Amino acid sequence: MRNHLVAYFAEHHKIVEAEALRLLLATPQPLLFSRRVLEGLGPDTPLVTTEFVERVVGALRTPARGPSSSPRPGADSSSVPVAPYALIREGFSPATGAAPLLAYGQLFQSRFQSLSRLLRGRPDLPNLHPIGEVRRTEGVTSAIAMVRDVRQTSEKHHFIVRLEDSTGAIDALVLKDSLPARTAFVPDEVVGVQLQISRDRERRLPLVEGVVRPDVPPHRPHRPTGRASRVMFLSDLHIGSRSFLEGPWEALVQFLGGRGPRPDLAKEIEHVVVAGDLVDGIGIYPNQERDLEIHDILEQYRALARRLAQLPSRLNVIVVPGNHDAVCPAEPQPALPEEIRTELPDNVRSLGNPSTFALDGVVIEAYHGRSFDDLIPAIPGASYARPTEVMKRMLLMRHLAPIYGGRTPLAPLERDGLVIDPAPEILVTGHAHTFGVDRYRGVLLLNASAWQAETEYQRMRNISPVPAQAAVVDLRDLGLTRLDFASGELVPPEVAA
Numbered sequence: 001m002r003n004h005l006v007a008y009f010a011e012h013h014k015i016v017e018a019e020a021l022r023l024l025l026a027t028p029q030p031l032l033f034s035r036r037v038l039e040g041l042g043p044d045t046p047l048v049t050t051e052f053v054e055r056v057v058g059a060l061r062t063p064a065r066g067p068s069s070s071p072r073p074g075a076d077s078s079s080v081p082v083a084p085y086a087l088i089r090e091g092f093s094p095a096t097g098a099a100p101l102l103a104y105g106q107l108f109q110s111r112f113q114s115l116s117r118l119l120r121g122r123p124d125l126p127n128l129h130p131i132g133e134v135r136r137t138e139g140v141t142s143a144i145a146m147v148r149d150v151r152q153t154s155e156k157h158h159f160i161v162r163l164e165d166s167t168g169a170i171d172a173l174v175l176k177d178s179l180p181a182r183t184a185f186v187p188d189e190v191v192g193v194q195l196q197i198s199r200d201r202e203r204r205l206p207l208v209e210g211v212v213r214p215d216v217p218p219h220r221p222h223r224p225t226g227r228a229s230r231v232m233f234l235s236d237l238h239i240g241s242r243s244f245l246e247g248p249w250e251a252l253v254q255f256l257g258g259r260g261p262r263p264d265l266a267k268e269i270e271h272v273v274v275a276g277d278l279v280d281g282i283g284i285y286p287n288q289e290r291d292l293e294i295h296d297i298l299e300q301y302r303a304l305a306r307r308l309a310q311l312p313s314r315l316n317v318i319v320v321p322g323n324h325d326a327v328c329p330a331e332p333q334p335a336l337p338e339e340i341r342t343e344l345p346d347n348v349r350s351l352g353n354p355s356t357f358a359l360d361g362v363v364i365e366a367y368h369g370r371s372f373d374d375l376i377p378a379i380p381g382a383s384y385a386r387p388t389e390v391m392k393r394m395l396l397m398r399h400l401a402p403i404y405g406g407r408t409p410l411a412p413l414e415r416d417g418l419v420i421d422p423a424p425e426i427l428v429t430g431h432a433h434t435f436g437v438d439r440y441r442g443v444l445l446l447n448a449s450a451w452q453a454e455t456e457y458q459r460m461r462n463i464s465p466v467p468a469q470a471a472v473v474d475l476r477d478l479g480l481t482r483l484d485f486a487s488g489e490l491v492p493p494e495v496a497a
Ligand SMILES: [Fe+2]
Pocket: 236, 238, 277, 322, 324, 431, 432, 433, 450
């Protein structure tokens, strides 16, 4: 954890006093506390002092933990391991009642601030100026800006990006065959740009010569924890759907109970993370009722509770909602409501979507992945069949769902809870109903399949699922084993891939 913290502060260009670091390490959730310290510290203060940390830690220690992570009254805690996970952050934070338009202003300001903090001071952004001053400069000038939109010139197919910060907005030209054109600009992402400002400022647009994106830090060596512990990732159960894959689910239950092939592997699994679309919901898409087995939303969650109760109670099960679940669809989404949580087994914890937490010191970001619906059309060459390519892009932007006004509704909150910070070691998504694994700068990327066969709706939208796959990740070395339950029985898996 010490290395995590040092790297985290270094990434934000801060130097931490040794005593301040010791204080943070002594807190129950060091990364969460560090994040609050960074938020409280101004961008121009390079030093994290002991005094400042004392103040933040003092203020944070008093309030109780959020309702979703505290054990329920009367819950039998004997079967639940002690502090099985450390919550770092839930994207969702309750709104304080600002008028929606004002709140969206605050949301974008918060996004800009968080991401420009990561970009400021980069050597490849020399001569940094606010957008409002750029046109008064000459030669090479850098700026940090939000991309408002991108359009293509009709004749030569170059790009014009509209760049904006709180001081103003400018158009800048990206030549179609230049290096900056190779990675498509996504609306509402925050980028650093190197601009060439011509002498003839009145007639020529600033030329984009380089683009710097926040990105995750270059590969950080993973520090093995020593203890044998594994986590299984699942997603998109869609309980209540006629296409729920009952046979494969039963095989999964057998495996986790140590009654299938590789009981040695099953025994080491301590955690299960489910990345959303826990139930099929109602009224999510046109004519969904034809695809439903269970037509009542509460009954769907009761069926989910029964399915989860089939898994060994020693497991720490973490679930986040998706766009089919019974919470507000605007992201970040809150955890499941109390009346549903009380139906779930005691070893199941409901967190918001997205959520960042640590399992045995490994930082995991779990996000359902609704924004694939916006990012895939926005990024040339991206597809549902290869969601990990889009996930790399999320890490590059350090944002899970930047596009405003598309298919992913964004909640008008004061703080942008979809910014990826801290950088995780595992990023897991679902929603695409496929299975994808990749690694990017030391981060394990995983799209965690689905437990629903292809529906009519998916066929219509040209999505071909890869269902009933489970990924088991060894928390010691992030090695991954893919388990295929699609045939209704587990094919004995290869040793870690
Ligand atoms: Fe789904």
